[in-house]
Amino acid sequence: MTVPASSTTSAPIEPTPALNQSSDLSHSPPPKPNRPKPNRLKLTYDIVMIIAISIDLLLISIDAILMSNFSSNTAPRLAMSETLNWYQNHVHDSLRTAGGFFTLFLIAELLLRWATAIKQKIYYRWFFFPFVHWYEVLGCFPQLRALRLFRAVIIGRRLYQLGYQVLPQPWINRINFYINLLLEELSDRVILTTIQTFRQQLTDPKMHKSFIDSTIARNRDEIEAAVLSLLRTELAPKLQALTESSGGGAMIATEMGNAIKEGLANTPELRRYLRMIPIAGTLIESQLQHVGHNIGENVVYALNERLLDAERIDALMVAIASGVAQIDTDNSALDTLIASIIADGLDEFEAQIKVQQWKHQDMLNL
16 A cells, blocks of 8 residues: 555644744743742731731830820920820720720630641641740730730731732831841850950960860871971972982082082191102192092982982971971960960951941942
């Protein structure tokens, strides 16, 4: 059976949208984070509750101010004694009654949400709800009504996380600024107090000695490794340079040759015996001094090659580092050095802590 030609020819492949839009990907805005869509009823209830709690706290604050001794003493000066007396005699009791009904409403609302949490098994145990919402439980007491502000703040934070602008952004920036200021000042005071306490402890000779002993004892391996690395980096290359014919090795070899030459020249017995040889004595003396100079140079080069090879130098560095790491801590110079290092470190750390970072922020942008 033959297949029709029309069925064998493949249809032209059209470019996919992804390929057509590949050039526009770099210009497309980044995707916005997916926020969960809130329940409209729950959202409306949260907004009503935050308004009701804010009004309740505002009325409580105004009532506390107007019923205080400060208002009683200030009202005659402002010619508002009659207004204050009218408020205290007629409005105060009604406001307290309304506040009591609102407290009963909060208690009933709290119990209803507790029952809902138990039914929906939101928490691992049924009695976890009052511990999680402790501020709401305590806020039901008339003496602790100020804790209701916590619930208003938490509701506002939840609305803010859902994308609703509860407060103007400048207010939020200023609140964050003062929170960071408070936390920074508190942490700085704690750290500075700790540094001062540590300074006082270091003034005790026993404490200072014990600190040095324990610090060195715990870090002997690190001290040995650091000293060995320093010796291998700084000292070993200089010692190995002595084996070369240029540099320090050549200078030492030359000085050694000159010293032997001068020694031969300043030996009177040798000069007297050589001068007893007619004609050739002076020539032999000159050649002997030259040979002595060469012998001194060759001796230095030979000693350097044998004593300052890489293996012997490394073994010497290891021995020196091990000896430094096993240093005796009962040393006044060592105590003075470590005390100075600790004091300088504490001074620098304390100076850095005293820098108030919040002053570096631009107050105009808040």
